[in-house]
Amino acid sequence: MKIVYVVPGLMEEQEQKRREALLREWAFPGTEVDLVCVTEGPASIESMYEEYLSIPAAAKLTYAMQEEGYDAAILGCAGDPGLDAIRELTDKMLVVGPGQTSMIVSAMLGHKFSVITPEETLIPSSHELAFKAGVLEKLASVVAVNIPVLELMTNREESMQKIIAAGKKAVKEDRADALALGCMSMGFLNVAEEIEKAVGVPVVNPSKAALKIAEALVSSGLMHSKTAFATPTKISSGRVKNLDDLYLRK
Known part of the structure; x- marks a missing residue:
């Protein structure tokens, strides 16, 4: 089982490594845990505005992790910023909000x-x-x-x-x-x-709870409902090929 923890804001590399080590310590034997961090976003998330600022980069990074073959992703903020949107984008990987x-x-x-x-x-x-x-x-x-x-x-x-x-x-x-x-x-x-x-x-x-629940759901063969979190129509219909194509540009 492969689980990725996605940090939706900026974080020093030393702290990233410390948190990754803790996640690996908490994980069951046989569970691989990696931590990845966005390259742009707020330094911390302490308001709704900062939550919204964090969502685009976190969504794109989490989507990329699905393509890397992870079984589950943990959205690394207790406010769960963009959880429903990220679940819309993922159809092969469970996404858990702490x-x-x-x-x-x-x-x-x-x-x-x-x-x-x-x-x-x-x-x-x-x-x-x-x-x-x-x-x-x-x-x-x-x-x-x-x-x-x-x-x-x-x-x-x-x-x-x-x-x-x-x-x-x-x-x-x-x-x-x-x-x-x-x-x-x-x-x-x-x-x-x-x-x-x-x-x-x-x-x-x-x-810790998000990690253990992710492990339990993956091992049970469960993921979020695609009826509740339907793939955006532009993507499911093939009208756009990647997330960047959802932007309207001059």
Whole structure:
């Protein structure tokens, strides 16, 4: 089984290698995992505008990975930017969104769950994502730690303290039975187990959950529905031969 993790924004090569190593450590024996990164896009995704900026390059790169023969792709942002569009473009490769996946897994683990997100500005989009994932009724709350994404890893201890405090608040005040980390940088801190011990409820790491769900679906012979995510008509009809031909140019 071959799985590719697609980073939809710019990232330093050292961090790419660190994340790829973690994914390979988490993977089952026999699963090959590679990480690829777009060559243009936002430095971090902390707004809907940045999400939209990231989509064209991520979609083209993910489509190219299908042609490389991968069995599944993980869209490397917990906001799942462009997930539905990318699923339209892929018909031989499963595409998994970590945000959707971690919310559904969290909803399976209790009656209610909360999402821990980096900043308050991301709270509305987390509610929208829960609605699209079909679990909005089980969403107890979205709690922000107010740490910019790019700063989450600069002071691991401080990030841990704030995440744990937010988690305890969600459990005590919002009666959350499980927590989902709402950011891939949080996931790659690799601290879900430590947070779980501190707050007393299951904590879902979106980075790890997306990988394990991708492995499970591929091994079950399943992929996203092409009825739900139909190939764009211009492509399926053969009127255009590649994604660039979808652009109208003077």
